[in-house]
Amino acid sequence: MKKKRPVLLIVIALNLVALIALAFAYPHLMVSPGPLVKGHEELATDCFACHAAWRGASTQRCTACHAVADVGLKTTQGVPIPNRTVKVSFHQQLIEQDCMACHSDHQGPRLTQRSRKPFSHALLLASVREQCSSCHVAPKDTMHRFVQAECSQCHASQAWKPATFDHTRLFVLDRDHNAACETCHQNHDYSRYTCYGCHEHSQAKVRAKHLKEGIRDFQNCVECHRDPGVEPKEHGGRERGRRERD
Numbered sequence: 001m002k003k004k005r006p007v008l009l010i011v012i013a014l015n016l017v018a019l020i021a022l023a024f025a026y027p028h029l030m031v032s033p034g035p036l037v038k039g040h041e042e043l044a045t046d047c048f049a050c051h052a053a054w055r056g057a058s059t060q061r062c063t064a065c066h067a068v069a070d071v072g073l074k075t076t077q078g079v080p081i082p083n084r085t086v087k088v089s090f091h092q093q094l095i096e097q098d099c100m101a102c103h104s105d106h107q108g109p110r111l112t113q114r115s116r117k118p119f120s121h122a123l124l125l126a127s128v129r130e131q132c133s134s135c136h137v138a139p140k141d142t143m144h145r146f147v148q149a150e151c152s153q154c155h156a157s158q159a160w161k162p163a164t165f166d167h168t169r170l171f172v173l174d175r176d177h178n179a180a181c182e183t184c185h186q187n188h189d190y191s192r193y194t195c196y197g198c199h200e201h202s203q204a205k206v207r208a209k210h211l212k213e214g215i216r217d218f219q220n221c222v223e224c225h226r227d228p229g230v231e232p233k234e235h236g237g238r239e240r241g242r243r244e245r246d
Contacts, residue, residue, distance in 0.1 A: 033106045040105050050105070062099040068092060090135050093128045121157035129157070143167065146181055153190040165190075171222045195221045 036044050043049045050057050065076050072089025074080050102119050121129055128134060132151040138144055154163040167173050184193045196203050210218040217223075 033104075035106070037105050057100055059097055059099045062103075063097065068097060090124065090128075093125050094123050095125055096123075098123075132157075143173075147188075147190075149185075149188040149190050171226060193222075 035041070040050075050061050052058050052061070067074075067076075068091055070078070071091040072081070101123060130150055130152040132155075136151070138147070154165055155161075156164075171177075173179075179198070181190070182188065183198065184195065186192075186194065195201050196206070206218060210216070
């Protein structure tokens with residue numbers, strides 16, 4: 001039994017040496033996490049163009065080909081990228097140059113095909129973190145068509161939905177209240193609103209009417225008036241039903 005142990009250790013050692021040799025000789029076959037993206041497919045057999053031995057991919061090797069100032073603007077040959085209205089360049093506004101924080105140029109195993117890391121807005125400089133319109137095209141739906149404020153007033157950078165305010169649930173914009181945003185949200189400040197200034201909604205008239213009904217807290221109009229086409233049944237009636245439309 002003792003004589004077999006050295007033989008077993010030698011066999012294991014030889015296998016390890018063979019695996020290490022194969023990893024260096026054919027790294028794209030032995031350790032590659034899937035094929036490269038099309039733009040880097042010519043590097044498929046040259047792992048060390050991007051990777052350092054035992055340390056993985058290196059940002060310094062990325063920026064040797066991709067000048068940070070040109071990312072999103074020009075190719076690695078210095079040729080301007082066409083259709084700049086579609087392309088967005090924000091790499092110049094990152095807090096640090098760490099390509100691997102977002103990128104993995106391998107397409108991943110064929111079973112999953114998920115190797116791209118999600119972008120984190122925390123990587124952006126604080127001065128541009130909330131300037132959503134510098135990267136994102138504003139929605140063209142009825143709700144957003146005339147909005148001239150930054151998205152961060154209603155939306156979070158972690159996800160577009162849900163927004164912090166839902167007009168379809170909290171204050172329906174229909175009938176006479178389907179007004180332009182600035183009618184209620186002055187100076188493009190969507191964190192505040194006013195119901196004064198339209199029709200009979202002067203501050204004096206609203207005050208007189210509510211005091212006559214015994215209502216003294218009437219500063220937050222949508223607390224009771226969730227549907228502008230229906231009068232609330234009682235003060236603070238949040239869950240009242242909507243009147244049937246003709």
